[in-house]
Amino acid sequence: MTETPPAIGLARGLTNYGDPDFARYLRLSMARSMGYSGDLLKKPVVGIATTASEFNNCHRGVPELVAAVKRGVLAAGGLPLEFPTISLGEVFLNPTSLFFRNLMAMDTEEMIRGQPMDAVVLVGGCDKTVPAQLMGAVSAGLPTVQVVTGPMMTGRWRGERLGACTDCRRFWAKFRAGEVDDATIEEVEGNLATTAGTCAVMGTASTMASLAEALGILLPGTAAIPAVHADRIRAAEASGAAALALARAGTTIRDIVTPKSVENALRVLLAIGGSTNAIIHLTAIAGRAGIPIPLAKLNELSDTTPVLVDLKPTGPFYMEDLHAAGGIGAVLRELRPLLHLDCMTVTGETLGQRLDAEPGFVDRAVVRPLAEPLQPQGGLVALFGSLAPRGAILKRAAADSKLFEHEGRAVVFSSLEDLSARIDDPDLDVTADDVLVLQNAGPLSPSGMPEAGYLPIPQKLARAGVKDMLRISDARMSGTAYGTIVLHVTPDSASGGPLGLVRDGDRIRVSVRDRRIDLLVDQAELARRAEASPPAPANPARGYARLYRREVLLADQGCDFDFLLETPGRP
Structure with missing residues (x-):
């Protein structure tokens, strides 16, 4: 038979x-x-997930990329069919784009599953869009290629080179300190984001594009191509052809996203001084394949992975410079002795075979040799202790090393509203040696874990010349931000974590050397405070917010929904 x-x-x-x-x-x-035609309808189908939206400036070029993917599929003998999904424009969403990431992942997964396609090309770019697409695609399990929109080009203003959004934070800090006036800040506003594309620095969008290339799910050499460069369109066309080749070979995303490729991506994250958000996103992507990323593993890799890339927010360069300097391929070649070279990529080659190709020019001012790194250890480190039993994250590549071993007095803000109301109060009892603490900004808070971890320097300190101080929260921080900031404290305040028990005047000790973050308050006093704490807020009455509140996991599990993991189960 x-x-x-x-x-x-x-x-x-x-x-x-x-x-x-x-x-x-x-x-x-x-x-x-x-x-x-009847002949075309008999061909294999490559679905193209399109995320164009007028609420997403980063995706202005998506229609052109989709058209190029279609050309690539048609030329390779397939039928391209585009379909829309949710689009997440970082600055246009309330309360935060992370809140909607899992919804977009569900949308992407179900549309891939529910519609007839042999392979899928994911076209996205803005911060939470790429992780949402990859989360959904890993769960759906088809042959998959990711295409990113690419970073903006920088602009020029009064002899300075500007790029969103690190420079926007730099000028906003000057404005808060009284160093620039209203007219100047408005002029800067009009010169920060002058082309299509994602932020021009190593923010979350560029970090996730870099990790997608490191995972092998993005075509080699395409993570850093500027959005307005003709090579970006050619890369989209080649991606369409690659997706059809994967379908014919029977190679799915699960053959590419493996424990070894995830470890490669972590190495790249550490070497490029990438966004802290990427830990959450990569954990969520890996979790869809049943691959855990313990924060202790992050530290193990960080201790043996040097920082090689000198981009803003930690260095002077931008993504367009990384592209011209050799791109992520140059970084991978330097990291070669530390990588798993047998990982499969969307080209049908292993990572090792890809890196055997002629390397071409590398600008050593932008991508340093492995033997001459910018920093001997990785850009991120996880801290554990009585204040963060399940971990917290510090981007040490963007921090002041003078604060790596620090003990100070807590100045506590109980919510985002409290922070907004009091941070610039001239009567605020605060000094540069204190520790700013923000509570109730984690995944289970009403704010949905916003990028509020970049607590502003109190205005009276900023005007006195203070540029940095230790800040701690259960929130996130934009990948474009900088400073000595401890994030993702887990468990978060809203789930009853110790962070919610901190009071003004408590002593907090941070030791990057020992990977510790501790609240120096005895357990009896903490138990008393916990007993007196107000009850957790009621679940939302309906809709997606209710689902989110019921199912969202904490930062150490990627803030995914429990029921969407390959192996569901809360700690």
């Missing part, structure tokens, strides 16, 4: 009318109404 060959193209996943032959007949008749 001969086996029936597996269905391909529009014959896959037929709508259930109780009659498969009728379902195929009806589907093809409706497809013909869109003007496709």
Whole structure:
């Protein structure tokens, strides 16, 4: 008895009318109404997830990229069919784009599962979009290629080179300190983001693009191409052809996202001084494949992975400079002795085979040799202790090393509203040696873990010349930000973590050397405070917010929904 060959193209996943032959007949008749020829409708289908939105400036170029992907699929002998999903424009969403990341991941997964396609190309870019797409795609399990929109080009203003959004924070700090006036800050505002694309620095969007290339799910050499560069369009066309080749070879995203490739991505994250957000996102992507990322493992890798890339927010360069300097390929070649070279990539080659190619020019001012790093250890480190039993994250590449061993008095803000109301109060009892603490800004808080961890320097200190001080919260921080800031404190305040028990005047000790963060208050006093703490806020009454509050996991598990993990289960 001969086996029936597996269905391909529009014959896959037929709508259930109780009659498969009728379902195929009806589907093809409706497809013909869109003007496709009968021959084209017999070809394998590459779905293209499009995220164009006028609420997402980073994705202004998505329609052009989708058109290029289609050309690549058609030229390779397939049928490209685009479909829309949710789009997450970082600065246009309330309360925060992370709140909607899992919703977009669900949308992406279900549209890949529910529609007939043999492979999928994901077109995205803005911070939470790429992780959402990869989370959904890992769960769906098809042959997959990621395409990113690419970073903005920098602008020019009064002889300075400006790029969103590190320079926006630099000028906002000057404005708060009284160093620039209203007219100047408005002029700067008009010169920060002057082209299509994601932030021009090593923020979260560029970090996730870099990690996608390190994972092998993005075509080699394409993470850092500027959004407005013609190579960005050519990369999209090549991605369409690559997706069809993966489908024909039977290579799925699960063959590419593996424990070894995830470790490679972590190495790259540490070497590029990437965004702290990437720890949450990579943990969520890996979790969809049942791959854990313990924060202790992060420290192990960080101790043996030097920082090689000198981009803002920690250095002077921008993403366009990284592209010209050799891109992520140059970083991977330097890290080669530390990488798993047998990992499969979307080209059909292993990582080792890819890196065997002629390296080309590398600008050593931007990408340092492995033997001459910028810093001997990785850009991120996890801290544990009585204040963060399940861990917290510090981006030491963007921090002041003078504060790496520090004990200070806590100045506590109980919420974002409290922070906004009091941070600039001239009567605020605060000194540069104190520790600013923000509570109730984690995943289970009403604010949904916003990028509020970059607590501003109190205005009276800023005007006195203070540029940095130790800040601690259960919130996140934009990848474009800088400073000595401890983030993602877990458990968070809203779930009853010790951070919520800190009071003004408590002593807090941080030791990067010992990987410790401790609240120096005895357990009896903490128990008394816990007993007196107000009850947790009630769950939202309805809709996605209710689902989110019920299912979201904490930062150490990637803030994914428990029921979407490969292996569900809360600690």
